[in-house]
Amino acid sequence: MAYTLGSTNEGQTRSVGPQHCVTRVELSVTATSLLDRDVASKSDPFCVLFHEVDGNWVELGRTETAVNNLNPVFGVKFQVDYHFEEIQKLRFAMFDEDKCATQLYEHDFLGEFICTLGVIVSNKKLHRPLILANGKPAGKGSIMITAQELSDNRIITLTLSGRKLDKKDFFGKSDPYLEFHKQGEDGKWMLVHRTEVIKNTLDPSWKSFTVPLISLCNGDVDRNIKVLCYDYDNDGGHDFIGEFQTTVTKMSEAQNSVEITRDYTFLDYILGGCQLMFTVGIDFTASNGNPREPSSLHYINPLGSNEYLTAILAVGQIIQDYDTDKMFPALGFGAQLPPDWKVCVYWPCILHAYYTQTHADTQIKL
Numbered sequence: 379m380a381y382t383l384g385s386t387n388e389g390q391t392r393s394v395g396p397q398h399c400v401t402r403v404e405l406s407v408t409a410t411s412l413l414d415r416d417v418a419s420k421s422d423p424f425c426v427l428f429h430e431v432d433g434n435w436v437e438l439g440r441t442e443t444a445v446n447n448l449n450p451v452f453g454v455k456f457q458v459d460y461h462f463e464e465i466q467k468l469r470f471a472m473f474d475e476d477k478c479a480t481q482l483y484e485h486d487f488l489g490e491f492i493c494t495l496g497v498i499v500s501n502k503k504l505h506r507p508l509i510l511a512n513g514k515p516a517g518k519g520s521i522m523i524t525a526q527e528l529s530d531n532r533i534i535t536l537t538l539s540g541r542k543l544d545k546k547d548f549f550g551k552s553d554p555y556l557e558f559h560k561q562g563e564d565g566k567w568m569l570v571h572r573t574e575v576i577k578n579t580l581d582p583s584w585k586s587f588t589v590p591l592i593s594l595c596n597g598d599v600d601r602n603i604k605v606l607c608y609d610y611d612n613d614g615g616h617d618f619i620g621e622f623q624t625t626v627t628k629m630s631e632a633q634n635s636v637e638i639t640r641d642y643t644f645l646d647y648i649l650g651g652c653q654l655m656f657t658v659g660i661d662f663t664a665s666n667g668n669p670r671e672p673s674s675l676h677y678i679n680p681l682g683s684n685e686y687l688t689a690i691l692a693v694g695q696i697i698q699d700y701d702t703d704k705m706f707p708a709l710g711f712g713a714q715l716p717p718d719w720k721v722c723v724y725w726p727c728i729l730h731a732y733y734t735q736t737h738a739d740t741q742i743k744l
Contacts, residue, residue: 401645402528403499405456407441409472409508412448412519415486420446421474423488425521427456430467437482443475457528458495460645465695466495470521472508489516491523496699499525502649527649532591533641534626538573539583546609546617547578553610554582554619560595561602570594570603575610591626591638599626648700656697656706658690660727663712 407425415421424443428435438458444450460466472488479485489508498504508519538556546552555575559567571589576582595601602623609617630636640646661675669676675685683691690708698704708727715722 401460401643403458403460403495403645404526404528405458405498406452406524406526407456407470408449408451408522410449410520410522412450412472412508413474413488413516414448415474415488416446420448421486421488422446423448423450423472424475425452426471426473426482428469428471429458430469435469460495460499462496462644463696468493468495468498470523472519472521487511489519489521491521494699496696498523499645499648500653500700501525525649527643527645529643529645530590530592530597531641531643531646532597532638533588534591534594534636534638535586535588537584537586539581540607541581543580543582543607544609544619545580546619550578551580552617552619553577554579554607555610556584557606557608558589558594559604559606560593561604567604590641595626599630601625652700653702654697654700656694656701658706658708658727659724660686660708660710661712662710 405427409423409425412421412423422443422445425441427438427440429438430436439454439456441452441454444452458466458468469490469492471490473482474486474488476485487510489510491506491508493504493506503522503524505520505522508516508521510516540554543552543554553575556573557569558571560570562568570593571587573584573587576584591597591599595603602625604621604623606621607619609619611617626636626638666676667674671677672679678684678687694706697706709724710727711722711724713722714720715725
């Protein structure tokens with residue numbers, strides 16, 4: 379049996395199925411010029427990471443303590459699930475360790491920094507001053523947070539063929555197919571992929587297929603892979619033809635033409651410097667109804683907002699972390715604007731604000 383691995387041919391579809399919306403991110407923390415809370419020596423800082431859950435801060439983890447060090451580089455990393463569509467608020471708090479303390483608040487507070495995970499990953503490396511609990515700058519001390527994606531998004535494409543396989547059918551040849559299994563930590567074999575069946579042949583060539591490397595061998599190129607070959611039978615009693623065991627490393631050595639590529643995720647683009655721009659378009663046509671009536675989308679409840687403002691806020695709070703200038707153009711369309719009252723296809727909403735301020739008795743006609 380022969381096998382080759384490599385990149386797909388030009389024009390060939392390379393699909394490994396839907397990607398997960400959650401990506402694991404590793405956060406590394408360093409600090410500089412921290413406050414010195416000790417008398418006979420320097421501070422012994424450690425960092426605690428909290429995330430916000432229903433308005434409360436919940437601890438996610440702690441670094442090790444850097445003894446007698448005002449410029450610590452912490453070896454312990456924080457791992458967080460990244461959800462683009464959510465506002466994930468994080469709090470990095472620095473403390474000077476007191477060996478007699480049994481509660482976190484008993485350690486000397488050195489300062490903190492609060493932001494969203496979106497801000498961190500959009501900057502890749504974030505350097506900010508520490509703030510005291512009362513909101514005032516700590517005066518000394520800053521924190522640097524670096525984000526790195528942990529997900530193994532390497533993919534591998536295999537093209538396999540067989541030669542002179544055993545004849546298992548009485549009135550024909552064989553109908554061979556392959557099964558790929560990886561070995562789990564418990565030593566048991568788990569099915570990873572099954573090829574299509576090639577009818578009536580002893581020299582099959584199966585279609586190229588692409589799988590995530592983490593699915594094939596848990597991302598370990600030296601982990602054993604078992605390949606089984608069967609003759610397909612309609613009654614389910616498939617005849618065993620043969621098997622072999624190999625690894626990605628061995629297959630690479632055998633063919634000398636292996637290329638493992640990456641299936642880029644959304645976070646890869648963000649960490650690579652991609653920015654998102656947010657532009658708002660608001661419908662001012664009469665289809666929205668009288669803005670003075672509660673049934674209108676433009677109606678602003680004295681006790682709240684309206685559906686437009688709610689939608690803009692929900693989207694804007696997410697997108698703002700990935701936009702450097704934090705400027706969001708807002709355009710309106712479908713209204714008659716002063717002074718000539720002609721229907722305007724679109725206009726910057728700042729004009730609405732201008733006319734509202736300078737012509738208190740002037741209103742846009744729907």
